Amino acid sequence: MSPSTPALPDPTALLVDAPEVRAALQRAGWSSSALDELLGPSYRGHLDRGELSPLLRRTRGSGELARLVRALVVGGEVAPGTLPDSWVRDGRAVTRLQAVPHDGLDVTVPHDPGSAAAQVHPEQVLGVGAASMTLASATPRAVVGSTLDLGTGAGIQALLAEDHSGSVVATDRNARAVAYTRLAAALNGTGLDARQGDLLDPVRGETFDLVVSNPPFVVSPGRRYTYRDAGYQGDDVCSRLVQEIPTVLAPGGHAVLLVNWLHLEGQDGDERVLSWFEGTGCDGWVVQRELAAPEDYVTAWLRDTDETAFDDLYDEWVDALRGVEAVAFGIVAMHRRVDGLAPQVVLDVVDQPTAATWGEEVTAHFARRVLLEGDLLEARLRLRPDVRLHQVATPTADGWMADNQLLQQEAGLRWSGGVDPYGATLLAACDGTQKLGNLLAVLASSAGLSQADAAEQVLPVLRHLVAKGFLS
Numbered sequence: 001m002s003p004s005t006p007a008l009p010d011p012t013a014l015l016v017d018a019p020e021v022r023a024a025l026q027r028a029g030w031s032s033s034a035l036d037e038l039l040g041p042s043y044r045g046h047l048d049r050g051e052l053s054p055l056l057r058r059t060r061g062s063g064e065l066a067r068l069v070r071a072l073v074v075g076g077e078v079a080p081g082t083l084p085d086s087w088v089r090d091g092r093a094v095t096r097l098q099a100v101p102h103d104g105l106d107v108t109v110p111h112d113p114g115s116a117a118a119q120v121h122p123e124q125v126l127g128v129g130a131a132s133m134t135l136a137s138a139t140p141r142a143v144v145g146s147t148l149d150l151g152t153g154a155g156i157q158a159l160l161a162e163d164h165s166g167s168v169v170a171t172d173r174n175a176r177a178v179a180y181t182r183l184a185a186a187l188n189g190t191g192l193d194a195r196q197g198d199l200l201d202p203v204r205g206e207t208f209d210l211v212v213s214n215p216p217f218v219v220s221p222g223r224r225y226t227y228r229d230a231g232y233q234g235d236d237v238c239s240r241l242v243q244e245i246p247t248v249l250a251p252g253g254h255a256v257l258l259v260n261w262l263h264l265e266g267q268d269g270d271e272r273v274l275s276w277f278e279g280t281g282c283d284g285w286v287v288q289r290e291l292a293a294p295e296d297y298v299t300a301w302l303r304d305t306d307e308t309a310f311d312d313l314y315d316e317w318v319d320a321l322r323g324v325e326a327v328a329f330g331i332v333a334m335h336r337r338v339d340g341l342a343p344q345v346v347l348d349v350v351d352q353p354t355a356a357t358w359g360e361e362v363t364a365h366f367a368r369r370v371l372l373e374g375d376l377l378e379a380r381l382r383l384r385p386d387v388r389l390h391q392v393a394t395p396t397a398d399g400w401m402a403d404n405q406l407l408q409q410e411a412g413l414r415w416s417g418g419v420d421p422y423g424a425t426l427l428a429a430c431d432g433t434q435k436l437g438n439l440l441a442v443l444a445s446s447a448g449l450s451q452a453d454a455a456e457q458v459l460p461v462l463r464h465l466v467a468k469g470f471l472s
């Protein structure tokens with residue numbers, strides 16, 4: 001840390017007056033939509049880029065919301081009487097707040113001042129970023145008894161889980177993050193059990209129905225920032241989490257975590273990440289979202305966090321990735337089965353844009369295994385209600401000639417794929433009432449095929465459509 005690195009506030013000292021701040025926020029009508037209206041819809045971009053002038057201008061008013069937002073969101077001067085004394089130092093609020101909308105919820109997240117691109121402290125507790133929302137979007141939101149948020153930071157995943165969990169435990173190695181999570185709970189009027197400790201140490205011997213984790217997954221040399229660098233070799237922190245999280249997963253429970261994994265020279269990267277699941281007793285689903293060349297990976301992280309020291313750190317980091325062909329990023333989901341089926345792991349490359357939330361796909365993915373391992377001809381399959389059939393037709397002398405049909409999911413992972421007219425007809429008939437074998441018999445006779453030939457041709461396609469969730 002250089003001498004100019006800003007001193008950090010003590011979030012524990014803010015806790016005592018948190019109820020007073022919560023009451024002020026409520027009185028003022030604090031919400032993410034109120035902030036959008038006050039600051040303008042592009043205000044998050046201004047904040048990220050440190051362009052405060054437009055935001056200071058919009059919060060010149062004397063209303064309570066404008067004064068609170070100016071102090072706690074923009075970081076401008078605190079007008080007298082706006083905040084308790086414990087929250088103010090040298091005329092500025094000592095912490096910052098974010099109003100985060102997600103899937104019908106609106107949570108308030110306190111975090112340290114300072115953006116990632118500016119110089120930050122090694123123990124900085126960042127606010128909610130893109131990776132936080134990637135995990136939130138992939139988290140199943142079915143009601144569960146207990147949830148663990150491992151590496152809670154400022155508490156965003158724990159706050160969102162609170163809405164659908166009987167109890168939530170939030171853990172972090174950084175004592176300041178634990179204090180921030182307690183502060184977040186107080187500001188949101190919820191109860192959270194926040195504990196300090198390394199990885200699974202604070203919860204050994206306990207089990208949870210849902211485990212979520214946005215861990216310090218970045219593959220970097222050394223341990224520069226607690227929120228980003230685990231200090232492990234390569235991607236070892238991610239493989240360790242995949243191996244150990246099952247020890248705290250209740251039977252039937254699910255885990256969702258963000259990971260990086262390395263594609264090493266001379267090794268198959270997919271096989272490498274799939275091998276992490278061996279011996280865990282869990283089904284696994286790896287959803288690959290990105291694959292970056294080492295130089296691009298380093299550049300992206302330096303821009304995100306160490307912009308001021310880019311040139312000093314670039315060579316050291318790229319050298320540390322010697323032998324790495326690419327770095328993959330994705331979401332790992334796990335499921336502890338209770339039906340005795342042998343664990344299975346699947347990797348999907350998802351490079352299409354997904355729906356804003358797709359956590360329900362995680363539970364559905366594992367549930368479909370029962371179908372795929374059973375006799376599909378006996379199943380009464382149902383077409384997903386959000387599937388649409390798109391037709392492309394070419395003009396001919398005889399009018400429009402349909403030459404291409406595309407199935408498209410409108411929700412979830414938004415898979416798409418071509419289908420022939422027979423397949424399209426079969427899918428439309430899948431309304432959950434008829435066994436697939438019966439539907440196939442009708443299709444076979446209309447196509448002039450034997451039922452066995454029709455099954456041989458169609459079943460692999462149907463299996464694929466079940467695997468991707470078009471049918472269930």
Ligand SMILES: C[S@@+](CC[C@H](N)C(=O)[O-])C[C@H]1O[C@@H](n2cnc3c(N)ncnc32)[C@H](O)[C@@H]1O
Nearest residue numbers: 132151152153172173174198199214215226227
């Ligand atoms: C990328 S941040 C995620 C914060 C938050 N959960 C979110 O989604 O925005 C990773 C968090 O893991 C914590 N952490 C780092 N090393 C850890 C360790 N060994 N055990 C537990 N938590 C750790 C960091 O302090 C940081 O809060």
